[in-house]
Each structure stands twice: as C-alpha cells, then as structure tokens.
Amino acid sequence: MEEKKSSKQILNELLAKHYADAKNAKEEGKPVVWSTSIAPQELLETMDVAVVYPENHAAAIGARKDASQFIASAESEGYSYDICSYARVNDGYANILYSEAENMPKPDMLFCCSNICMTVIKWYENIAKKFDIPVIFFDTPYSGSYQVDPSNVKFVEAQLEEAVTMLEGLTGRKFDYDRLKEVMQISNETASWWKKATDLAKNKPSPMNGFDMFNYMAPIVCFRGKESGRELFKIWYEELQERVEKGLGPWNDGTEEKYRVLWDGIACWPYLGVTYKVLKKHGINVVTSMYPESFALLYEQHTLAGMAEAYDSLYVLRNVDYAIDKYLNLSRDFQLDGGIFHSNRSCKGMAFKQFEIQRQMESQLGVPSVIFDGDQTDPSVFSEAQYETRVQALVEMMEARKGARR
Amino acid sequence: MFLGIDIGSSSSKAVLLDKGGAILGREVVNLGTGSGAIDDVIDVLLEKAGVDRGDILYSVVTGYGRIGYEKADTQITEIGCHAKGVYHDFPEARSIIDIGGQDAKVIRLGDGGRVDNFVMNEKCAAGTGRFFEVMARVLNCSLDDLSGLAAEAEYAVAISSTCTVFAESEVISQLSAGASPASVAWGAHKSVAKRIAGLSGRLGLIPEIVMTGGVALNQSMVRAMEEEIETSILVPESPQTVGALGAAVYAKEKYESASRDQSLQ
Numbered sequence: 001m002e003e004k005k006s007s008k009q010i011l012n013e014l015l016a017k018h019y020a021d022a023k024n025a026k027e028e029g030k031p032v033v034w035s036t037s038i039a040p041q042e043l044l045e046t047m048d049v050a051v052v053y054p055e056n057h058a059a060a061i062g063a064r065k066d067a068s069q070f071i072a073s074a075e076s077e078g079y080s081y082d083i084c085s086y087a088r089v090n091d092g093y094a095n096i097l098y099s100e101a102e103n104m105p106k107p108d109m110l111f112c113c114s115n116i117c118m119t120v121i122k123w124y125e126n127i128a129k130k131f132d133i134p135v136i137f138f139d140t141p142y143s144g145s146y147q148v149d150p151s152n153v154k155f156v157e158a159q160l161e162e163a164v165t166m167l168e169g170l171t172g173r174k175f176d177y178d179r180l181k182e183v184m185q186i187s188n189e190t191a192s193w194w195k196k197a198t199d200l201a202k203n204k205p206s207p208m209n210g211f212d213m214f215n216y217m218a219p220i221v222c223f224r225g226k227e228s229g230r231e232l233f234k235i236w237y238e239e240l241q242e243r244v245e246k247g248l249g250p251w252n253d254g255t256e257e258k259y260r261v262l263w264d265g266i267a268c269w270p271y272l273g274v275t276y277k278v279l280k281k282h283g284i285n286v287v288t289s290m291y292p293e294s295f296a297l298l299y300e301q302h303t304l305a306g307m308a309e310a311y312d313s314l315y316v317l318r319n320v321d322y323a324i325d326k327y328l329n330l331s332r333d334f335q336l337d338g339g340i341f342h343s344n345r346s347c348k349g350m351a352f353k354q355f356e357i358q359r360q361m362e363s364q365l366g367v368p369s370v371i372f373d374g375d376q377t378d379p380s381v382f383s384e385a386q387y388e389t390r391v392q393a394l395v396e397m398m399e400a401r402k403g404a405r406r
Numbered sequence: 407m408f409l410g411i412d413i414g415s416s417s418s419k420a421v422l423l424d425k426g427g428a429i430l431g432r433e434v435v436n437l438g439t440g441s442g443a444i445d446d447v448i449d450v451l452l453e454k455a456g457v458d459r460g461d462i463l464y465s466v467v468t469g470y471g472r473i474g475y476e477k478a479d480t481q482i483t484e485i486g487c488h489a490k491g492v493y494h495d496f497p498e499a500r501s502i503i504d505i506g507g508q509d510a511k512v513i514r515l516g517d518g519g520r521v522d523n524f525v526m527n528e529k530c531a532a533g534t535g536r537f538f539e540v541m542a543r544v545l546n547c548s549l550d551d552l553s554g555l556a557a558e559a560e561y562a563v564a565i566s567s568t569c570t571v572f573a574e575s576e577v578i579s580q581l582s583a584g585a586s587p588a589s590v591a592w593g594a595h596k597s598v599a600k601r602i603a604g605l606s607g608r609l610g611l612i613p614e615i616v617m618t619g620g621v622a623l624n625q626s627m628v629r630a631m632e633e634e635i636e637t638s639i640l641v642p643e644s645p646q647t648v649g650a651l652g653a654a655v656y657a658k659e660k661y662e663s664a665s666r667d668q669s670l671q
Binding site (some may be wrong): 265344355360362368371373384385388389390392393396397404 | 448470473482483486509516517520521522524525528578592608637
C-alpha cells in the first residue's frame, strides 16, 4: 500500500507542478496569465487558462535571497527605491525572465485586482506595456468606512461581467457558467478548510508553527479554485486536528510554546530563517495574523454579486476602526501574549495602521507588542541585531505581565 | 559581588555591586561593541575596587554587544536594564528617555521598575548619539564641546532632515549660508528633541521622567528635550552607566532567587 503523503509533501509537489504546468501551457501555445494574489481567479479557472502569481513568485525569489539582481534591474530602468519590492522584483524578472528560484513564462495577459493595494494598478499597467499584452483590471474602491459601500460592490460586479466578455474575446471560447458554479463551490470549500486549519491555532498550545502558515500561503493563493487545493487544505486541517487531539504543540523537538503572538505584515522573506530562529529560541510561536481572514474569501451567494462583495470586503479596503476590531478579536480568540509588527518598507498600506493598532491592543487588552523595520523582499533594510533586541524586550514585557498575573 | 556589563554601540560600561547592593564602582570607556574594550573596563573596575574575578557571584550583560559576549551568566535587553537601573536611583520615575549611540528609546515604567511598554527609533540614526558625533565633526568641535557651543546660541537654525547623512549636508549648507556654528549646534539639538518628543508621544510620557544614556551628559540636549515636552527631566549622576547598573541589580536578583530556590529544594 502506498504511504499517505503529508500535506507538506503534497504542497511541494503541487507548487512544482504549478510552475511546470504554466511552462507547458506556454510551449503548447496556450495563454499564460499573471495575476495578483486575491483576484477573482474563479473566472480564470472557469476558462481553464494557466495562471501564475507574481507576488508569490517574488516571495520565493526573496526567500532564496535572489531579489537583489531583479531589484537592480528595475531600479536601473528608473523605478524608485520607494516602490514596493514585489513590484520591483517582478519588473526586473520581466526583463531577465530567469531565476534560480522558480520561473514564470512570459505572460499573454494580466489579471489585476486592486483590493490588496493601489501599487498593483501601475505595476500591471507597466508590465502590460512592456510585453504589449492586454490587462483585465478590477478596480475595488477603498470604502474608507466600517462597512463596505453597496454601490462599490455593484461597481465591482459590473467589472466581473465585463471581464467575462473580455476573457471570451481573448480566448475565443464561450464562458461556461455551469463550470463557474463548480469553481465557486470549490473555491469556497478550499477557503473554508484554510480558515478551519488556521483557526486550530486557537488551541493552547497551538498545533501549528506560525511560520509554517507562511508556507501554506503560496497554495492558498495558487490553488484556491482547484480540487487539488481543496484536498491539500483538508489534509492540512486533519493533520493539525490530529496534533490537537494528541496535545502536540507547534514543534516536534520538545520546544515548548511559551508565548503566543500575532505577526503583522508580510514575512521578511530574505531573513525568514533568522526571524524564525530568534522567535523559537524564546519559545515564541506565531499563532495568527491577518492572513487567515484575508485569504478566506467566502461568499454565501454563489453569484457574480456575491463574488464582488467578497473581493471588495477585505479589511485593507475599510477604515482603521474595522481593522482594530479585527486585531482585538484575534487577540482574544487566539489568547495572545504579544504582537510583532513588521514595519514593511514596501507595504505602506499595512504599515500606516500599525502604531494605532499597537496602541489599542495595549490599552484595551494589555497585549504588548514591538515593531521592527524590514522589507518583504529587499534585503537591504533589515538589521538582525535590532530585530533581536526588540523581540527579547517583548519577551521581557510578556514575562513581566505573566508574572504579575500569577 | 555582582557585575553588570553594558556593551553599547559606541561605549562599554560596567558597574559592580556588593552583596548588600551598594555600588562599589562604575567604569566607562568610549569604545563600543567589537572593540574588546569591555574586558579592560572590567579589569579596571575590579582592580580599583580590589575585587578578584572569582568573587563575582553573578553577572548580567546588556547592550548591542550582549549577544556575542559569552562570559556573563545571562543577558537581558538594554530596555529591561535601563528600567531596572532607573528604578534603583529614582523609584518614583514612570518614564525614561534613553538616547544611546545608535538608538533612542522611550520606556514607560510599571510597578517595581518593570517595563510596561516602550518605543524605539526606526532603523536610521537620526535622533541618536551618532547624529551628534556627525554634527560635532561638521561643526569642527569635540563631542564634549557641542553642548557648550549650543548654549551660546541666540536662536536655533531649523534642521528638517531626519536622515543623518541629509542633515549633515543641510548643516554644511547652513554654515556656508552664514549661520553661526552655535545656532546650527542648537538647531541640531532641537531637531533631535523634536524626534524624540514624537516618539514619546506614541507612548505617552508620565512624570517623573528620567533621561539616561551618553547623550544625557549633554546639558543642551536635556534643555532642548525639556522645552519640547514642556516638563522637567531628571538626570542621574552617571547617565551612561544606568544600563550597567540595571544589569548589576538584575545579577543580584537572579543570584538571590536562584539561591533561595536551591535552599528550598
């Protein structure tokens, strides 16, 4: 009998296949699409086109410490040091088209949804111009309020309809709404398993090593609409559930989960090992972040309107009060001892809220936190010693508060 | 005896306590991590106090150089040690402004000198001791004379750059445009004070406020800071060695709690 594969094995196989499939599609003359990470992939999956995700690709390059050459290429073209490093890496990659990490074929079309940030609009526009290819845009307006403005949702819904027409034109094939219904179903189920799995970290100790969650971020982006993705996250959930039942914590080497923290912002990919080891040394486990929710795109109405609402409802599109409530809920639900905020030079959209969120977590719930400077892929803006001092000081604060409670 | 060691980015400090907690000596050398100066500092300290290394019951190391220093029994961050050191000298203090060689921090103290919360400067050197070193060089005076020069100023030249490298070129332009060195020096102090005030605003300063770190030796800086936050500031007798003092107090506490646990077993 064949031994059951672990979710991590499946994950690695799926990612290898993901890039191989895109390469094969290109060689067979089929269209390849580059897409932002939280775009309505349901439409692309329905049309059965090969999709790759530049943000994941840039993260993989960053983790391999290979970002500098792509960043240099983008900057030599005139892109500023102040622009998001994913954008700079991707622009550089569009010039070089080869990386030691993973490789994406040259795109035939771009798919860009502005619900994650505004930078993607110019980023994709410029890539489209560079390759002289079409781009399908989804402009998801910033509501600036606690609730999402219904007129914004209508606006996004109309763009989904328009995108269907454009996809039909670009592929020369008819859009199959029955297939869309299936893909919507799968996408919701995958997202549910992702959410259920990451929610298991509410257990004390958490069965999940938080940096492992970073690894599962690639598949939730790449395979949300695929049966393989649904299967992967179901298996991951079952593995974690088994650990909970056995009372196992995040680590298998006997290290105890002493402190439970939230990690805010994108990982510091070029220093993943360093940032992780410093935490583990102190028994700090990352139990949550805003990612579990951001990738859990769930909609009750399996319609274009339902999809529009889900894609236009991310916390980054709403006001700071909404974000604060989310962070306070995470603090309570995951029984946080502290927070680690990555002041990510690339991501102003995430970083601008951090002081206020820190302040509210501390004043309302007594959860201390620290902030450190870094970047998601650019290796030039991180100091290991400064990171370690902040983490160690956080430990001292968490310990003092635990002592005071005892 | 208990030894507290503070290896900073630009100076090395050590403090020795006797068994009852009285301070037997403090030493500072203006050479920081990587220089190996800390061993000399400790040798001088012990020699002056007439104490052998073997008499040290417990030692704690802090500061940026703490991680690579293996001769101490334990290491604690400079945030924790400054809090402990300030509490030793000023039990009524609730806030600390610590400006060291490469970072600036504001600490809020809770009961018994525990760190309630703190904020630190971002990665760049603006608002730190390093900034003053650069300013002294541009103004062609020693670091020790910078404070006196600023005190002579009748007004402050506004220095708006937050980056040390940019501020350096801004100051050079001001000087060549005819600004007096004194007004530029005072402007540099005001600019640092504004940055630290912004940092402390995030935390909320509660009196009594104590200023520590090498920069607290600079009286013009203390005055600039007081003007900026509109509150008076206390400065310890030896602000540079507060971190090392805190480390020594921690050493004493750690030793005593370990001995207690041992005798209970």
